[in-house]
Amino acid sequence: MPDSQNPDNPLDNPEAEDSAPSAAELEAAGQNSMFGGAQDTVPQPVAAPAPAPQASSQPYRVLARKYRPQTFSQLIGQEPMVRTLANAIERDRLAHAFLMTGVRGVGKTSTARLIAKALNCIGPDGQGGPTIDPCGQCEPCTAIAEGRHIDVIEMDAASHTGVDDVREIIEAVRYAAVSARYKIYIIDEVHMLSRNAFNALLKTLEEPPAHVKFLFATTEVDKLPVTVLSRTQRFDLRRIPTELLQSHFGWVCGEEGVEAEEEALHMIAAAAEGSVRDGLSILDQAIAHADLGGEGKVTAERVRDMLGLTDKSAQRRLLGTVLDGDAKALLAGIDEQYALGVEPLALLRGLMDLVHRITVAQIGGGEPDAPTSEERAALADWAGRLTAGQLHRLWQLLLKGYDEVRQAPDPLVSAQMALLRVLHAADLPDPGKLAKKLEHLAETGVQAAPAASGETSSPAPSAALDWKGIVERIDQAGHLRVAQLMRDWIRVETLEDGKLAYALTDELSEDPSPELRDVLLKVTGRRWEVIKLDVGGAPSLRELEEIAHAEAEAKMRAHPLVEATFAAFPDAELADGDNTPASGDRAWSKRA
Numbered sequence: 001m002p003d004s005q006n007p008d009n010p011l012d013n014p015e016a017e018d019s020a021p022s023a024a025e026l027e028a029a030g031q032n033s034m035f036g037g038a039q040d041t042v043p044q045p046v047a048a049p050a051p052a053p054q055a056s057s058q059p060y061r062v063l064a065r066k067y068r069p070q071t072f073s074q075l076i077g078q079e080p081m082v083r084t085l086a087n088a089i090e091r092d093r094l095a096h097a098f099l100m101t102g103v104r105g106v107g108k109t110s111t112a113r114l115i116a117k118a119l120n121c122i123g124p125d126g127q128g129g130p131t132i133d134p135c136g137q138c139e140p141c142t143a144i145a146e147g148r149h150i151d152v153i154e155m156d157a158a159s160h161t162g163v164d165d166v167r168e169i170i171e172a173v174r175y176a177a178v179s180a181r182y183k184i185y186i187i188d189e190v191h192m193l194s195r196n197a198f199n200a201l202l203k204t205l206e207e208p209p210a211h212v213k214f215l216f217a218t219t220e221v222d223k224l225p226v227t228v229l230s231r232t233q234r235f236d237l238r239r240i241p242t243e244l245l246q247s248h249f250g251w252v253c254g255e256e257g258v259e260a261e262e263e264a265l266h267m268i269a270a271a272a273e274g275s276v277r278d279g280l281s282i283l284d285q286a287i288a289h290a291d292l293g294g295e296g297k298v299t300a301e302r303v304r305d306m307l308g309l310t311d312k313s314a315q316r317r318l319l320g321t322v323l324d325g326d327a328k329a330l331l332a333g334i335d336e337q338y339a340l341g342v343e344p345l346a347l348l349r350g351l352m353d354l355v356h357r358i359t360v361a362q363i364g365g366g367e368p369d370a371p372t373s374e375e376r377a378a379l380a381d382w383a384g385r386l387t388a389g390q391l392h393r394l395w396q397l398l399l400k401g402y403d404e405v406r407q408a409p410d411p412l413v414s415a416q417m418a419l420l421r422v423l424h425a426a427d428l429p430d431p432g433k434l435a436k437k438l439e440h441l442a443e444t445g446v447q448a449a450p451a452a453s454g455e456t457s458s459p460a461p462s463a464a465l466d467w468k469g470i471v472e473r474i475d476q477a478g479h480l481r482v483a484q485l486m487r488d489w490i491r492v493e494t495l496e497d498g499k500l501a502y503a504l505t506d507e508l509s510e511d512p513s514p515e516l517r518d519v520l521l522k523v524t525g526r527r528w529e530v531i532k533l534d535v536g537g538a539p540s541l542r543e544l545e546e547i548a549h550a551e552a553e554a555k556m557r558a559h560p561l562v563e564a565t566f567a568a569f570p571d572a573e574l575a576d577g578d579n580t581p582a583s584g585d586r587a588w589s590k591r592a
């Protein structure tokens with residue numbers, strides 16, 4: 001049973017018979033059997049099936065191949081499947097056909113080979129039966145591990161899609177296995193078979209000879225005919241959690257004698273997105289980079305450089321600059337990614353992916369589904385802060401940008417322009433809301449702000465009070481938050497010496513009157529009567545700015561070029577050059 005075999009961690013069990021162990025390594029493996037369980041098959045130095053030469057004199061083998069799991073206990077992250085399979089073997093209730101599904105690199109074909117071994121293993125003494133713990137030493141085990149077993153036929157349906165290929169199999173199925181207990185057909189990417197090929201296969205699947213097993217693997221189970229699905233026992237291989245990948249890669253580094261920072265391993269594991277194989281090929285590159293760099297150590301810094309945008313945190317930083325309205329940082333971020341070799345199109349794609357995941361997180365509520373805790377936290381934060389409308393708008397803008405970048409003669413410039421547009425549009429108030437506001441103002445009659453008469457030098461305001469001037473003085477006195485409140489939210493109804501009556505542009509979470517009274521006293525040196533009305537008042541200073549902006553925009557829209565742009569991109573908004581954030585909404589949270 002795999003469970004009794006690895007009390008601690010399946011990854012602590014490194015008897016990869018494929019990895020040409022040196023004497024020292026074998027000794028280490030022997031020590032490891034203390035964790036791995038005594039009955040485990042630690043290869044004996046003499047009986048070790050691996051070729052003799054030392055690792056150093058061996059041609060370089062990619063990690064994904066070198067560390068292909070040779071026992072079920074080395075197959076990480078698939079314990080439920082292994083348990084089911086162990087039960088089936090124990091009770092001798094094996095299906096004729098198995099289907100392994102899952103994303104690329106989770107171990108589908110490795111599992112198929114392991115099943116082939118499990119079914120055909122005869123044990124070191126040649127007397128054993130089918131077992132979930134294939135010995136790895138007998139002739140069938142070693143032959144299957146090396147891909148040279150005559151009765152285990154592997155076929156890649158991606159390159160053999162035709163009915164003739166299948167017919168060949170069906171012909172051969174009739175003959176008994178040459179040397180093994182079972183004749184096993186492993187068909188990878190089985191969904192690629194043509195309809196005729198499936199039909200031909202189906203007849204055999206309906207009444208397979210007792211000595212034949214089919215092991216199918218696919219990334220796209222939806223493409224399989226129901227008739228095939230219904231005749232197979234299905235195993236869904238899961239994406240491997242980041243933490244498990246990280247510790248696995250740590251173990252591999254240990255085996256390879258390579259030093260690696262935990263953060264680096266974490267980034268590689270996160271970038272692998274659940275796939276051991278993808279992760280190991282990234283690790284391969286990282287080790288090569290580390291060797292080139294001379295320090296011989298896999299560092300977080302180097303991995304970050306190497307991964308570019310596959311580093312999810314770079315995507316998040318970039319989206320952060322967009323939402324913060326920080327154009328300078330946005331351009332710097334784009335340049336940085338470009339310098340790292342990230343294609344502008346991939347950049348847009350990554351941001352779209354991120355916005356999509358935020359949207360899904362928002363709809364789902366609860367803990368977002370993401371491989372790292374950093375990512376989960378960021379997704380949850382954005383899902384909480386952004387409205388569904390804003391997310392929709394972001395998506396539209398990015399999609400439009402993506403199309404532009406794809407067609408642009410200079411994708412980098414196009415990406416810069418597209419993302420700047422997203423930045424400005426994300427910064428403006430919601431178009432629907434703005435339109436409503438303008439409508440409302442038109443109905444109530446837009447009045448000018450109370451008389452503007454310049455700065456009053458006297459500390460006590462005169463009868464002809466200047467609201468804008470007062471706000472500016474409050475701002476200059478350092479009461480920035482209150483000044484902003486006054487600019488953005490206060491519609492002045494009456495402004496007299498010592499008296500302010502106002503309404504709010506929108507409901508605030510608390511009545512700002514006490515704070516206004518307090519600041520007015522401090523700045524003007526006298527007590528104020530501050531009255532909050534339910535309705536009324538002239539537009540706030542910010543609303544006046546928006547009206548001016550809308551007028552300017554209306555003028556600009558009349559320009560034929562701009563008109564054409566809007567026709568092509570109705571969701572767009574004009575953004576003025578200065579990048580002052582429309583801070584009112586951010587500083588004063590509304591309780592809607």
Ligand SMILES: [Zn+2]
Nearest residue numbers: 121135138141
């Ligand atoms: Zn065996």
